[in-house]
Each structure stands twice: as structure tokens, then as C-alpha cells.
Amino acid sequence: MQESLVKLTDVTFNYGNSSVLKDITLTVKPGEFWALIGPNGSGKSTLIKILLGLLKPNKGSVELLGEPISSVSHKERVGYVSQKSNSFNSGFPATVLEVVRSGLTKKTGLFKRFSKADTEAALNALLEVDMKEFADRNIGELSGGQQQRVFIARALAAKPELLIMDEPTVGVDQQNSASFYSMLEKLNRDNGIAIILVSHEIDLVTDLASHVACLNRTMHFHGGRRDFAKLNDNDLSRWYGHSVRLVHQKEGDTSND
């Protein structure tokens, strides 16, 4: 197993003349659960796109799974759940199983059809997220929370070592969102899958995650949850550019940094 799953070193990214990310350094190791927080427009989604290889930084280096991002040979080892999954075409004629199995497209390879083993892997991924009984249902018939579970299953089908999620609970109500996060905690704890989770729900995700990164163009903080918990609201408010107050829901928890 490689030393780090993600290694960003001094990454800088500009959209035209405007600076979006400046000198970002971050290392994610196997089994870690990172919460990536920051205000709107802070560059969180841009950072995710950079570490997925969808955007090229102006400066700095990006390594994924121990290889330079431009030459990652097994990208299927990284699962991705995008922000936009919530706004997919709900009229699309596809069953839940077909959607989850599509997560194996890259792993199966070009010119090959899905095998029975692929279908089994997709059903197992659905079992992981408690959605196996919905396998033959049309994806558009499910609620927002159920659909997000299906998209997690799609990312899990190829048995990834790292799961990257960009605001996966946008449009999902608070109760379903809490249930969704506890499922992520279980996947991280029981299956050892490393997670990078972008979210605006600071209290919730900083209680769940083992590590926190606070971004607003530059990296203001990155480290374990225990160190993050020592920070006061003034620090966060300064980084966010507006008043922020943290209300921890699991006060007794400690970081594993």
C-alpha cells in the first residue's frame, strides 16, 4: 500500500486573472476521513477537480494513488460522488442496478461487456448502502436521499480505496443527511475506505471526520479533529469572512490524528 492516496504540493490555480487556490499542500493517507470545509467560492470544488485530474493547476504537483495525476493507471480505485448527482435527469430510463453497474465501466475495460461477477459486485455495493431491495426500481422513482445512496453504491462498486464527495447532501433534508453521514462513518470505520468530503455542514462533518481542512483560497488549517476542536469561533469567522459558530454534537469524541 502506498504512503499517501493524495498528495498536493504547493498547488496554485487561477481562473484567468483571478486567483482561486494559492499554495495548497495536503496529504491524505489510507483510512483517513477528511472534511473539506470553507465558504462559498473558497475553491473547494476546484480543489476536488484538480485532484481528480479534471483541472490542471498553474503551479505545484498533484499525486493520486502514488502516481502523478496525469498518469494514474487505476483511476477506478477512486470513487467519486459529485455535487451534481442531485440534479441528474430524473426521467432517465434506468434501473438502480444499471446505474450502480455503470461504476464498473472503467474497471471492466474497453470492448468488454459486463459479466455476472460485475452484476454481483454492483448488488454487493447496493447491500453496503442498504439499497439492495431497490435494484430493479427506476432511479427516478427514488427520493433524493435514496438516490445519493445509489450514487455512493456506484462509487463503491469498483471497491475504491478513496471516496471523494463534493457536497453530496445538497437538496437532502436534515434527517436523511444525518443518516447519510453515519453511513459514511461506517464505510470509513468498517471498510477502511479513505474519504474526502466537501461540505457546508461544518458541525456535522467536523464531528465525523478524523481530519479537517479549512480552505478559503489558501489552506487556513489542515490537521486532526482534536486540533481543530481547540480552535475558537473567531479563527473560523476570520477564515470564512463572516461570523461562524461551531456547535459540536459529539463533544466526547477525540481526534485520531
Add this chain to the structure above:
Amino acid sequence: MIEALFTYEFLQNAFFSGLIIGVIAPMLGLFIVVRRLALIADALSHVSLAGIAGSLYLSQQVLFFAGLNPIYLGMAAAVGGSLLIERLRRIYRNFEELAIPIILSAGIGFGAIFISLAKGFGSDLVGYLFGSVSAVSRQDLLVVSILAVGVFAFIYLFYKELFTLSFDADYSQASGIKGRGIQMFFMVLTALVIGASMRIVGILLVSSLMTLPVAAAIQVAKSFKSAMLLSILFGEISVVTGLFAAYHLDIAPGGTIVVTAIVILLLVLMGKRFTGQSTVRRKGEVL
């Protein structure tokens, strides 16, 4: 018509070409419709009009073109149009649909110029616009058959990539699927099928055969696979019924094929209403 089918070669050409187009047009159409790009087929058919009109005009001016089947220039124009659409969709990343009216207008514009220059083409052009049972040659049937082999092979080999791209383009890009080449090849094949289908269905109606059977199928299909099979079934019913009606009523097959497809769509919608299924999908229980 069945007796005549055994007797006349032109009827065999039209019937078998129709049967093949009835399968491949809705097959490609499903991927186009689910990506909300249904008007691309319209744009490409209008571009092929420019190619056909250009070829007919040149056939009056240059000897070489007099012996050339206009369908080839129509297909070439459609392929050129499909590549331009892909390029424009990348230029107008935030207004992707803008590529379609640009190419559609260009197609009609060039078509109108060639038609005017040639002072009209009479019955020739009417055949291309609305289709013709008698105009399909053995050579046209051969072209359609070769194309069908290409379409089947492409869909068989890239089914999972096409599904993933169609369902969630962002996800497929993030997971490392090389979608650009597949998308480009898909567009070229679509353009070729549109170009080759116009003898039967006609330029103005060819896009309907790609979209109407799919529109009916996605009303009742639960899975992508069943949507594809139903699209093909509805496409075949439309083509066979339309060709029989066109032959017996001595009218353009494009019209009868498309009207049959519309009747099927209406029947499906009424059937859903009758069985109490809403056209708006019901939402499942909350998590």
C-alpha cells in the same frame, strides 16, 4: 404489397432499407434523447439537405457529379455538420444547445442557396424531402446495410461507456473514461445514418424516426435495456405500417411512417392514462 414485394426490386430495396433503418435510427436516437439533444438529429438532417441540394446543383454543372448518388454528398455534409456541432458545443460550454440552431440555420441557408441557383429540382427534391418508395436503389440498400453493421458493432462494443456517458457525463470524465473519442464516433455514425435514411423517410422527417419511437418507449420502460428494445419495436412498427400505407395510398412514406409513430406515441400516452400511471414519475418513500 406482399405479392409485389416478391416481384419488384425497388419495393424490396425500400422494404429492407426501411426494416434496417427502423432498428438503427431509434437505437442511436435513445442515446440522443436521454442526453436532451433530440434536436441534433434535426440539425444534421438539414445539413444533409445542403449536401443533397449541392450535389443536385453540381450534377447540372459538372459531369462527374451527374453520375454521383446525391446521398453521398448528403452524408458527407451531415458528418461535417456533426463534427462542427461537437466543436461548437465545446466553444459554447455553458450554452451547448446553441450549437444546434447554428448548424441547422447553416444547413437551411446553404440548401436554399443551392436550390435557388439550380432554379428548383422538381420531383427529385420532393423525394429527398419527404421520402420515396420508388427511389431506393440496390446501392442505397447496400449502404444502409453496411452502416447497420457498423452501428450494431459500435453499440455492442461501447454500450457500457455510452450508457455511463449519457447518464452522467461529469462522473464518466472523473472516473477516467475516454468519452471524447466515443462521443465523436457516435456523432459521425448518427450523421451517416441520417444521411442514409433520407431516401426512405425524407430529410424533413428523418429525425422523427430517431426521436418519436424513443419518446413512446421512455414513457413505459423501467430500464435502459427495455427502453432500447421498445424503441426498436415502435420504430419497426412505424416503418412497416408506414411503407404499406405509402405504397397503397401512393403517397410519400416519410409522412405515413412519422404519422404511425405519432399514433403509437398517443396510444402509449393514452394507455398510461387508462392504466392510471402518471406521466410524472412517482417519488419513492423517504430514506
